Amino acid sequence: MLTRFLAFCALAAAETCVNGTECEEVDFLSYAAKEDFPRRKRRFRRHHGYGYRPCKSAERPSLAEGPVPCTYSKTYAYPATVVQEDSGGVAQMESRCDSAGEDYVNNQCEATCIINSNSQGYDYNKWDAVKACPYPAGATEFPIVSNQEQCMQLYDNFTALGEAVDITWNGEVYRTGIGHGALIGVRGNCLTIRYNGKNAVIFQVDIRSWSLEITQKTYLYLTDNENPGGFCWIPEVEIVNCLDIPGMPSSL
Incomplete structure (x- = not known):
């Protein structure tokens, strides 16, 4: 009882x-x-080092956390009235990670994100600055972007570096790309992705999701040319200041 x-x-x-x-x-x-x-499925498995984080409307980006196993916030919104995540199909992540024997997290605050294929949806010729920065109030807080014009300038500066090209940053090589976000990222943020001993730096142009979809040439670089569809590949991610990326302007 x-x-x-x-x-x-x-x-x-x-x-x-x-x-x-x-x-x-x-x-x-x-x-x-x-x-x-006896037959209850273990839905909320946790990756080593994970814990349930507070899900507060006031949570803000931080540079201090460093790279962490990929999760995304289901609650963080910016601008405050805009939903910047989509958890549709998250059961696919659970199924793939269960099959692989990988621990994951999925609760009402956050869920694990895994590298996923995207049918070339984030190749650069499919996006422009207006599509990447759709909100007049500005798409991002990080760095401080107060309006849509600044966000679009940031996007144009980033894409001018080149699609799926290598840049050297702090002694390591990063492959450029665009795509989905992670953690509490919103459109206009930049993040790094580390998997398989390789790095990418991504300009977020779309939602956060369990499905971490990015430029095709870039994810194939991370996965040694293997299609990630069907697998549970959990990278390490970190939100970074776009203006710290080599080749970007020092200010807007």
């Missing part, structure tokens, strides 16, 4: 983290006997 009661409490607690509220880790199920849940 006690174990069933604790299990009920755990399910109720799972409903407390929604859009701008606290998401605290409460592991009531650890007290329940396993025989009470």
